[in-house]
Amino acid sequence: DGMNVLFIVVDDLRPVLGCYGDKLVKSPNIDQLASKSIVFSNAYAQQAVCAPSRVSFLTGRRPDTTRLYDFYSYWRVHAGNYSTLPQYFKENGYMTLSVGKVFHPGVSSNYSDDYPYSWSIPPFHPSTEKYENDKTCRGKDGKLYANLVCPVDVTEMPSGTLPDIQSTEEAIRLLNVMKTNKQKFFLAVGYHKPHIPLRYPQEFLKLYPLENITLAPDPWVPEKLPSVAYNPWTDIRQRDDVEALNVSFPYGPLPDDFQRQIRQSYYAAVSYLDMQVGLLLNVLDDVGLSNSTIVVFTADHGWSLGEHGEWAKYSNFDVATRVPLMFYVPGMTTSSVSQGERVFPYLDPFSHILGLVPQGQSKKVVELVSLFSTLAELAGLQVPPMCPETSFHVALCTEGASILRYFNASEEKVEEERDGCDDTYRCFNEEPVAFSQYPRPADTPQWNSDKPKLKDIRIMGYSMRTVDYRYTVWVRFNPNNFSADFEDVHAGELYMVETDPNQDYNIYNNTSHG
Numbered sequence: 001d002g003m004n005v006l007f008i009v010v011d012d013l014r015p016v017l018g019c020y021g022d023k024l025v026k027s028p029n030i031d032q033l034a035s036k037s038i039v040f041s042n043a044y045a046q047q048a049v050c051a052p053s054r055v056s057f058l059t060g061r062r063p064d065t066t067r068l069y070d071f072y073s074y075w076r077v078h079a080g081n082y083s084t085l086p087q088y089f090k091e092n093g094y095m096t097l098s099v100g101k102v103f104h105p106g107v108s109s110n111y112s113d114d115y116p117y118s119w120s121i122p123p124f125h126p127s128t129e130k131y132e133n134d135k136t137c138r139g140k141d142g143k144l145y146a147n148l149v150c151p152v153d154v155t156e157m158p159s160g161t162l163p164d165i166q167s168t169e170e171a172i173r174l175l176n177v178m179k180t181n182k183q184k185f186f187l188a189v190g191y192h193k194p195h196i197p198l199r200y201p202q203e204f205l206k207l208y209p210l211e212n213i214t215l216a217p218d219p220w221v222p223e224k225l226p227s228v229a230y231n232p233w234t235d236i237r238q239r240d241d242v243e244a245l246n247v248s249f250p251y252g253p254l255p256d257d258f259q260r261q262i263r264q265s266y267y268a269a270v271s272y273l274d275m276q277v278g279l280l281l282n283v284l285d286d287v288g289l290s291n292s293t294i295v296v297f298t299a300d301h302g303w304s305l306g307e308h309g310e311w312a313k314y315s316n317f318d319v320a321t322r323v324p325l326m327f328y329v330p331g332m333t334t335s336s337v338s339q340g341e342r343v344f345p346y347l348d349p350f351s352h353i354l355g356l357v358p359q360g361q362s363k364k365v366v367e368l369v370s371l372f373s374t375l376a377e378l379a380g381l382q383v384p385p386m387c388p389e390t391s392f393h394v395a396l397c398t399e400g401a402s403i404l405r406y407f408n409a410s411e412e413k414v415e416e417e418r419d420g421c422d423d424t425y426r427c428f429n430e431e432p433v434a435f436s437q438y439p440r441p442a443d444t445p446q447w448n449s450d451k452p453k454l455k456d457i458r459i460m461g462y463s464m465r466t467v468d469y470r471y472t473v474w475v476r477f478n479p480n481n482f483s484a485d486f487e488d489v490h491a492g493e494l495y496m497v498e499t500d501p502n503q504d505y506n507i508y509n510n511t512s513h514g
Contacts, residue, residue: 002092002094002184002379002380002381003184003292003293003294003329003330003378003379003380004094004178004184004185004186004187004289004292004293004294005089005094005185005186005187005293005294005295005296005375005379006187006189006280006284006293006294006295006296007102007186007187007188007189007296007375008188008189008191008277008280008295008296008297008298009054009101009102009188009189009190009191009298009299009300010190010191010193010194010273010297010298010299010300010324011050011101011190011191011192011193011194011195011299011300012050012194012195012196012299012300012301012302012303012313013194013270013273013299013302013303013323013324014299014302014303014305014319014322014323014324015041015302015322015323015324016266016267016270017030017031017034017270017324018030018031019031019034019035019039019326020039020041020324024208024212024213024267025267025270025271026207026271026274026349026350027270027271027274027349028274028278028347028348028349028352029274029275029277029278029281029344029346029347029349030274030277030278030297030324032278032281032344032345032347033277033281033295033297033326033328033344034326036328036333036334036343037295037297037326037327037328037329037333037360038326038327038329038333038360038361038362038406038407038408039324039325039326039360039361039362040325040326040361040362040364040366040403040406041361041362041363042322042362042363042364042365042366042434042465042467043298043322043323043324043325043366043367043368043434044318044321044322044323044365044366044367044368044434044436044465045057045299045300045301045302045321045322045323045367045368045436046062046063046367046368046369046435046436046437047063047069047301047436047437047438048301048302048313048314048315048316048320048321048436048438049301049313049314049438049450049451050071050104050195050300050301051068051070051071051104051106051108052066052068052069052070053300053301053368054102054103054104054300055068055075055103055104055108055109056068056368056369057085057300057368057369057371057372058084058085058086058102058103058114058118058372059075059082059083059084059085059372060082060085060369060370060371060372060373060384060397060398060399060400061075061082061369061387061391061398061399062369062399062435063437064437064482064484065079065080065082065387065391065392065399066079066082067079067482068108069437069439069452069454069457069460070439070451070452070453070454071104071106071107071108071451072107072108072453072454073107073108073454074107074108074109074110075108076110076117079392080391080392080393080394080395081395082394082395082396083117083384083395083396084114084117084118084372085371085372085375085376086098086114086118086119086186086188087114087117087118088372088376088381088384088396089186089375089379089381090118090119090120090186092381093184094120094184094185094186095120095121095178095181095183095184095185095186096118096119096120096185096186096187096188097119097120097121097123097124097174097185097186097187097188098113098115098118098119098123098124098188098190099123099124099167099170099171099174099187099188099189099190100124100125100126100163100164100167100170100171100189100190100191100192101125101190101191101192102123102188102189102190103118103123105125124167124170126163126164126166126167126170127159127166128157128158128159128161128162128163128166129163129192131157131158132163132192132197132199133146133197134146135240136150136152136157136158136199137149137150137151137152137197137199137240137241138152138153138156139241145240145241146197146239146240147197147239147240147241148196148197148198148236148239148241148242148262148265149197149198149241149258149261149262149265150197150198150199150200150265151198151199151200151201151202151204151205151265151268152199152200152201152202153201153202154201162199162200162201163192164191164192164193164272164273164276165276167189167190167191167192167276168189168276168279168280171187171189171280172279172280172283174187175187175283175284175287175289176283176287178287178289179287179288179289189280191273191276191277193269193270193272193273194266194269194270194273194303196235196236196239196312197239198262198265198266198268198269199269200265200268200269200272201272203350204268204269204271204272204349205264205265205268207267207268207271207349207350208264208267208268210260210261210264213260213263213264213267214260214263215256215259215260215263215306216259216263216305216306216307217307217502218307218308218502218504219253219259219306219307219309220253220308220309221251221308221309221310222308222503222504222505222506224505224506224508224509225308225493225506226474226490226491226492226493226506227443227444227445227491228440228442228443228444228459228461228474228490228491229315229316229461229472229474229491229493230250230251230308230310230315230445230449231304231310231312231313231314231315231320231445231449231450232249232250232251232445232446232447232449232450233304233310233311233312233314233450234447234448234449234450234451235312235450235451236311236312237249241258242254242258245258249445249447250445250449251309251445253309254306254311259306262305262306262311263305263306266303266305271349274349275348275349277297278344278346278347278349279346281295281343281344281346282344282345282346284343284344285342285343285344285345290330290342290343290344291330291331291343292330293330294327294328294329294330294375294378294379295327295328296325296326296327296328296371296375297324297325297326297328298323298324298325298326298368298371299323299324300323300368301313301320301321301323302318302319302320302321302322302323303319303320304317304319304320305319307319307502308503308504312450314438314449314450314451315438316436316437316438316461316463316470316472316493317470317503318465318470318503321434321436321463321465323368325366325368327374327378327407329378329407332407332408333360333407360407360408362406362407363467364403364406364432364467365431365432365433365434365465365466365467366403366406366432366434367400367434367435368400369398369399369400370398370400370401370402370403371400372384372398372400373398373400373401373402374400374402374403374404376402377402377404378404383402384396384397384398385397385398386398386399386401387399431466431467432466432467433464433465433466434464434465434466435462435463435464435465436463436465437460437461437462437463438460438461438463439452439457439459439460439461439477440452440457440458440459440460440461440474441456441457441458441459442458442459443459443490443491454479455479456479457477457479458476458477458479459474459475459476459477459490460474460475460477460484461473461474461475462475462484463493467497468496468497468498469494469495469496469497470493470494470495470497470503471492471493471494471508472492472493472494473486473489473491473492473493474489474490474491474492475488475489475490476488476490491508492508492509493506493508494506494507494508494511495507
């Protein structure tokens with residue numbers, strides 16, 4: 001009998017977590033999960049925006065194969081009838097369940113979160129999700145606004161709750177049902193925070209006194225940043241509190257004190273998320289399923305907090321593409337626990353400051369597109385074949401190899417496996433690389449640079465991240481036939497990780513482009 005899967009995906013969460021070495025954040029429950037998991041410190045999304053990233057990792061295909069770079073097409077119609085990760089589990093006898101934001105809602109998942117293909121029962125969405133962008137933030141004048149920075153009194157909110165609280169409650173209800181049914185399950189739980197607006201219970205602010213909050217280490221636009229690479233953070237400019245600041249487009253910096261407030265609220269939202277994760281995992285113990293359930297924790301992409309003078313996602317920098325990624329596998333990442341012993345006791349973020357270290361940490365560069373094959377292999381299902389070079393006609397295949405080979409291999413052992421590689425396309429033993437990409441409508445920042453529609457895309461930034469460098473080329477792209485012309489390079493970026501970890505000094509033009 002295979003293991004159950006609890007798949008937790010968080011919206012816009014960069015790895016500001018204790019288990020990733022962040023000294024300021026309070027994330028005891030996620031840190032506790034990490035202490036019993038294998039944690040990947042170099043995991044990257046394939047495109048730093050919600051719908052394309054989610055469709056990519058849920059189908060195991062890259063954005064050039066899903067042909068989704070915006071929010072406006074359904075891959076089964078527009079690209080190919082690709083099987084998804086939950087669909088594969090469903091076809092292998094699992095009850096598959098979706099709670100919260102797993103697929104991006106709307107046309108990109110057929111207005112149904114890809115039900116009935118991917119899920120056994122219709123996906124659950126919190127009823128209060130629809131108030132996310134309403135005026136629910138109380139300003140200093142006592143009036144209500146649609147702000148970016150939005151700590152709230154939950155009792156004053158519509159229905160007296162928030163979407164992530166509702167999602168946790170529903171996931172807990174389903175875990176209790178699954179315990180009674182004794183049926184293998186794949187339960188995906190998608191949390192909204194820390195996605196904007198930064199709306200969370202106000203008590204979390206007191207974990208982060210403003211005087212402890214610094215600016216980003218590099219809050220300026222780097223001198224050698226090509227203008228095509230810059231994202232002008234249009235979405236946050238439209239929030240009432242940011243709009244009132246009247247900052248100039250596209251580079252105008254936000255005032256320092258407001259930058260601090262955004263960073264403070266992002267951290268507070270992460271601690272609120274941590275509490276939800278803690279409550280959920282605690283119930284896995286309660287129902288006696290911690291010994292038979294794989295837990296995966298990740299995010300769809302990161303979020304810039306003022307680095308390079310940028311906010312939000314929409315770029316190829318590490319701050320936008322790097323995600324937390326950890327796998328708890330009973331009996332593999334931890335020794336089996338005896339009946340009744342707790343694996344995930346709930347830890348109150350207001351009192352527990354843990355500093356737990358991850359069970360195992362891998363610095364190997366990995367990609368979210370590998371999730372499909374990795375989870376199939378962990379659950380003992382047949383691993384889907386690697387896709388051929390062109391796979392629009394292939395329903396079941398994946399473009400990301402399973403990363404299970406990194407789970408307990410000491411870094412040295414993997415080095416020795418280099419021989420025996422005949423087919424370069426299928427050879428994964430060379431230095432791993434993570435690929436990300438981002439479309440732009442023009443060479444200079446426009447109002448639609450962050451989220452260009454397919455028909456408006458003119459340039460695609462293809463980016464590769466190795467353990468040593470990030471290299472990006474911005475090339476001409478034709479949206480009518482989805483072709484990229486690598487002979488027509490509009491701009492390039494090269495950052496060396498060791499000497500320039502924050503990616504501020506572009507040395508592309510100092511090199512011979514070898």
